[in-house]
Structure formats: C-alpha cells, structure tokens
Amino acid sequence: MKRSDLIQQLDDSSQVWDIIVIGGGATGLGIAVDAASRGYRTLLLEQADFAEGTSSRSTKLIHGGVRYLRNGEIGLVRDSLRERGRLMENAPHLVHRLPLVVPGYHWWEPPYYSIGLKLYDLLAGRLGIGGSHIVCPDDLLRRMPNLKRAKLRGGALYYDGQFDDARLAIALARTAVKYGACVLNHLGVVALDKTDGKVTGIVATDHLTGREYRARGRAIISATGVFSDATRRLDEPEAPPLIAPSQGIHLVVDRSFLGGETGLLVPATDDGRVLFAIPWHNRLLLGTTDTPGVAPTLHPKPLEEEISYLLQHAARYLEKPPQRSDIKAAFAGLRPLVKPAEGSGNTAAISRDHTILLSDSGLITIAGGKWTTYRHMAEDAVDHAAKVAGLSPAPCVTKNLKLDELSEALSLAKADLSLKKTIHPELPYSRADVLAAIRHEMPATLDDVLSRRTRCAILDEAASREIAPGVAALMAKELGKPGGWATEQVEDFTNKLTLPEPGA
Numbered sequence: 001m002k003r004s005d006l007i008q009q010l011d012d013s014s015q016v017w018d019i020i021v022i023g024g025g026a027t028g029l030g031i032a033v034d035a036a037s038r039g040y041r042t043l044l045l046e047q048a049d050f051a052e053g054t055s056s057r058s059t060k061l062i063h064g065g066v067r068y069l070r071n072g073e074i075g076l077v078r079d080s081l082r083e084r085g086r087l088m089e090n091a092p093h094l095v096h097r098l099p100l101v102v103p104g105y106h107w108w109e110p111p112y113y114s115i116g117l118k119l120y121d122l123l124a125g126r127l128g129i130g131g132s133h134i135v136c137p138d139d140l141l142r143r144m145p146n147l148k149r150a151k152l153r154g155g156a157l158y159y160d161g162q163f164d165d166a167r168l169a170i171a172l173a174r175t176a177v178k179y180g181a182c183v184l185n186h187l188g189v190v191a192l193d194k195t196d197g198k199v200t201g202i203v204a205t206d207h208l209t210g211r212e213y214r215a216r217g218r219a220i221i222s223a224t225g226v227f228s229d230a231t232r233r234l235d236e237p238e239a240p241p242l243i244a245p246s247q248g249i250h251l252v253v254d255r256s257f258l259g260g261e262t263g264l265l266v267p268a269t270d271d272g273r274v275l276f277a278i279p280w281h282n283r284l285l286l287g288t289t290d291t292p293g294v295a296p297t298l299h300p301k302p303l304e305e306e307i308s309y310l311l312q313h314a315a316r317y318l319e320k321p322p323q324r325s326d327i328k329a330a331f332a333g334l335r336p337l338v339k340p341a342e343g344s345g346n347t348a349a350i351s352r353d354h355t356i357l358l359s360d361s362g363l364i365t366i367a368g369g370k371w372t373t374y375r376h377m378a379e380d381a382v383d384h385a386a387k388v389a390g391l392s393p394a395p396c397v398t399k400n401l402k403l404d405e406l407s408e409a410l411s412l413a414k415a416d417l418s419l420k421k422t423i424h425p426e427l428p429y430s431r432a433d434v435l436a437a438i439r440h441e442m443p444a445t446l447d448d449v450l451s452r453r454t455r456c457a458i459l460d461e462a463a464s465r466e467i468a469p470g471v472a473a474l475m476a477k478e479l480g481k482p483g484g485w486a487t488e489q490v491e492d493f494t495n496k497l498t499l500p501e502p503g504a
C-alpha cells in the first residue's frame with residue numbers, strides 16, 4: 001500500500017468513480033472494503049491519517065454493549081453481537097476473546113447481572129463466543145488480584161471481543177486496496193462539485209504537498225463522523241445540525257492496577273455511566289466518560305474533571321488505586337452520536353445505532369453506530385449508494401470476507417535478527433514492526449507511526465518522547481525526506497501528546 005502509487009490514480013480527473021467515500025475512519029474504510037469487494041470503482045479520501053479521529057480512540061471492545069440491554073435496545077445488541085461473531089471469524093488475527101466481570105458487592109448483584117448476561121448470550125445465537133456464569137469471590141480475586149476485597153460477593157463473568165482499533169483500520173485500508181480501491185490519507189475534501197443541482201464530484205487538497213485534486217463520482221458518501229455537519233454544509237450551507245458529539249476519555253496505567261487478563265465492567269456509576277478497567281497491550285485502560293456539548297475536533301484532550309472522575313471511581317473498586325503520577329498516557333475521543341428527533345441533552349441515552357441521510361443533491365451521509373457494527377453500516381451505505389446512483393446491482397460479500405493479515409514485520413525480523421530487538425523496554429514493539437509499518441502501511445508523519453501503526457503514544461507517552469527522534473530519523477531515511485523534516489515531525493508529535501513533559 002503505497003501512497004505515491006495510489007495518488008497517481010487521481011491524475012486523470014476525467015475518469016468517473018462509482019463511489020467516492022469522504023472520511024477514513026471505521027465507517028468510511030468499511031464502506032471502501034464493501035464497495036470494492038462488490039466490484040465498484042472506489043475512491044476514499046481521509047483528511048488526516050486513517051482512524052486519526054474517533055476510530056483510534058475507542059475502548060477497543062468489539063461488543064454487543066451490555067449496557068444497551070438496560071436501555072431495552074435489544075435489536076441493536078443482537079445485531080452488534082452478530083457482527084462481533086463475524087469479525088472474530090474474518091479477522092482472528094486482529095480480534096480476540098476477552099473475559100469481563102461485573103463485580104457484586106451486594107448478595108443479589110451476581111445473580112441479577114448473570115440473568116441479564118444470559119440474555120446477552122442468547123442474543124449472540126450461534127455466533128456466541130462463550131457462556132456467561134457467576135464467579136465466587138476467591139475466583140474473582142485470582143483473576144483480578146487488585147480488586148477491592150471488602151464485602152465482595154463475587155461477580156458475573158461474560159465474554160466480548162477485544163481489538164486494536166487503529167490496527168483494524170489499517171487492515172481495512174489494505175483489504176480495500178487489495179480489492180482495487182484507491183484509499184488516500186492526508187487528503188481533505190474541501191468542496192463538492194455539482195451539475196444541475198446534483199453532487200457529481202469532490203475537490204480535495206493534499207495536506208502533504210498543497211496540491212489540489214478533483215474527482216468525479218456516481219455516488220458520494222460522507223462518513224465523516226463528528227465532522228458530518230461540516231461536510232453536509234459543503235452541500236447545503238443551511239443544513240441543521242445532525243450530530244451531538246460526546247467526549248469519552250481513557251487513562252492508561254500499569255496493568256498491575258487490576259492484575260490478570262480479565263476486564264472489569266461497572267455497569268452504572270453514581271451518574272449512570274459505565275466504568276471499564278481493561279487489560280490491553282500489557283497496560284490497563286480505565287474509561288470512560290460521556291461529556292456532552294463538545295465541539296468537533298480531530299485531537300480532543302481529556303478534561304481535568306474527566307481525569308479526576310475516572311481516578312475517583314477506579315479507587316472505589318481497586319485495593320491500591322492509581323494516582324495521577326501513575327498515568328502513563330491518556331486519550332480522548334468524540335462519539336459521533338446522531339441527535340434524537342425531539343432532542344435530548346443526555347448523550348448517554350442517545351442510541352448508538354446508525355443513520356443514513358440522502359440530501360436533495362444526492363449526498364449520502366452515514367453517521368452514528370460504533371466500531372463493532374462498521375461492516376453492517378457499510379453494507380447499508382453501499383446498498384443505498386448503489387440504488388441512488390443506479391450502479392449495476394452487486395451483492396455484499398463482506399459477511400465472510402477475510403481481512404488482510406499484516407505479516408511484513410515477521411518476514412523482516414526473520415531476514416534480519418537485529419530487527420527483533422524492542423524499540424524501548426516499556427513498549428511492545430520491535431524495530432521490525434516500525435520498519436514494516438513505514439514501508440507497507442502508508443504513514444506520512446511520525447504521529448501516524450507512533451500513534452496508529454504502533455500504539456506507542458497511547459501506551460506510554462514518556463517512552464514515546466524518548467524514541468521519537470530515532471523513529472523520525474528512520475522515517476526520513478526510508479521515505480527520502482529532506483533535512484529538518486525529522487525535527488519538525490518530533491515537535492509536531494510531542495505537541496499532540498496529552499501529559500506534560502516529565503520535568504517540565
């Protein structure tokens with residue numbers, strides 16, 4: 001997957017794409033895979049890096065959403081559980097099964113939660129990934145040695161999927177390219193072309209060179225997440241707001257703050273939010289929050305009150321709770337929630353289902369949903385686009401479509417044993433991982449490599465600062481960049497980090 005090769009396909013602006021997708025997060029990339037694998041000529045343009053928005057900032061669960069059962073959203077949970085099962089079959093190298101426990105500190109809690117989880121098991125049907133059951137306090141403490149012991153009555157254990165969101169995004173981009181799509185990062189759509197009142201193309205700027213491109217398409221789909229309203233206004237300047245962004249943050253601490261391989265889920269904290277403590281890449285993710293009324297932005301930052309909230313609530317469930325100084329990294333993401341018809345101030349209550357809109361000029365907007373349901377969302381969007389644009393009908397094939405395996409790092413390490421060495425003792429990546437990402441996964445910036453091809457920046461900010469100059473120099477050499485480029489990249493990357501520089 002080489003950007004310099006793919007971008008040449010834009011040189012001929014007279015060719016007409018069947019489907020142009022604006023936005024390279026979970027939704028847009030899913031659409032590109034779906035459309036290309038049906039045989040449609042597909043172009044995807046992402047203004048930043050693939051998954052640089054919300055899609056690299058999730059809780060990293062492929063799940064039905066236990067808490068949506070509480071809201072009575074049975075259909076959404078059932079559909080999500082089906083998608084969970086399919087994705088585990090289609091990308092076993094990217095999604096694995098994670099045991100999670102809902103702890104109980106009153107006698108009635110383990111059986112009560114267990115009943116809800118039996119319904120969860122049932123809804124998964126033949127795509128289930130393991131039955132839920134009650135666990136006694138001793139078993140629970142073996143699984144989570146740092147769980148609060150006093151008055152612990154046991155818990156209800158169930159299974160969901162866990163993944164690396166940005167890595168899945170890259171696998172989708174590569175799969176789309178394998179099926180013939182042209183997918184490009186760092187190319188932002190700045191205007192829509194219209195003929196007789198109908199959208200017929202896009203104008204985009206390459207953020208790496210400043211060059212402008214035009215492309216014509218039979219169907220244009222906006223999958224721009226929290227930026228959907230801005231994209232709709234390129235079409236209809238007076239379009240009313242559709243999206244109510246809600247911020248959620250995660251703190252990353254040493255995994256010993258829970259211990260073991262099992263995740264913790266507290267279904268309702270004081271204010272009705274869900275609290276997760278999840279082992280991931282040898283760290284523990286503590287999340288999340290639900291802060292409404294935030295403005296759309298690509299790099300949201302955790303708010304002070306969100307950090308305090310998570311630390312306070314984690315302390316209620318952990319024997320030795322993490323302190324501020326234990327935070328190794330923190331990240332925020334914006335949920336692209338679609339506003340309910342009558343409007344509601346409470347984003348935790350807004351459905352996580354997706355919405356498709358068709359404007360008078362033919363622009364298709366898809367928004368809402370979640371990572372877990374990206375495939376189903378893509379199927380709906382492409383079905384819609386094919387009808388609107390009168391494309392020759394072609395069935396969706398993604399239910400059983402295997403996603404691309406990312407195996408170049410292994411071959412590199414086999415060929416040169418020195419590349420097996422880790423890039424930093426605190427980070428789970430080898431030199432081969434970094435080199436393979438630079439050569440085969442289309443990163444254009446240091447942040448692309450350290451935040452999304454590897455997850456260094458959200459695993460350990462201090463360690464990432466240490467390796468940044470070396471990785472930037474390697475990128476400059478591999479990509480043939482001029483002197484000074486590496487230094488600029490390091491500055492830009494460290495500006496995006498969340499925690500203050502140690503000793504600053």
Ligand SMILES: Cc1cc2nc3c(=O)[nH]c(=O)nc-3n(C[C@H](O)[C@H](O)[C@H](O)COP(=O)(O)OP(=O)(O)OC[C@H]3O[C@@H](n4cnc5c(N)ncnc54)[C@H](O)[C@@H]3O)c2cc1C
Nearest residue numbers: 023025026027047053055059061189225248333370371372
């Ligand atoms: C805190 C949090 C936790 C979550 N946890 C989970 C979870 O555990 N499991 C789950 O299933 N879901 C989870 N979600 C939901 C999931 O992450 C999102 O639903 C999903 O990532 C949204 O993807 P998207 O592609 O619609 O949006 P985005 O990822 O935001 O992608 C939209 C893209 O469009 C691009 N774009 C915008 N304007 C333009 C333009 N003019 N030209 C080109 N590109 C443009 C943006 O740069 C962006 O990359 C979570 C969300 C949050 C915030």
